[in-house]
Amino acid sequence: MPAQLRQWHLLSLRALDARLHGESYRAVAEVLLGFRGDKEDFETDPRKNKARRLVAHGIRMMRGGYRLLLHYPVKPIPRSKGD
Structure with a gap:
């Protein structure tokens, strides 16, 4: 992940935390x-x-949306025909 995008995600979570704690x-x-x-x-x-x-x-x-950081949706592993 590029550093700029990583910084955006970190700032977003910090900003949300501040707002949830009543900050302007x-x-x-x-x-x-x-x-x-x-x-x-x-x-x-x-x-x-x-x-x-x-x-x-x-x-x-x-x-x-945090799932996007984990590259969801994960493709299912193909099963063999015998399973």
């Missing part, structure tokens, strides 16, 4: 994406949308 998108952006600024700055900063995308991806992974 702004707090997620501050800790994970390095955002520094006030509320008005955050409204126009692209890291706001990135934080939302990270959480959305984390939710998809939580709901079963």
Whole structure:
């Protein structure tokens, strides 16, 4: 897996964990994406949308998307005709 994709998955799970523990998108952006600024700055900063995308991806992974990391669906092993 490419390093950039691996980093995206890790950030997604960390962002989801933060949101599930009640943190705001702004707090997620501050800790994970390095955002520094006030509320008005955050409204126009692209890291706001990135934080939302990270959480959305984390939710998809939580709901079963993690299987894609394991290359599911696994093809069944063909049986011999005698089985």
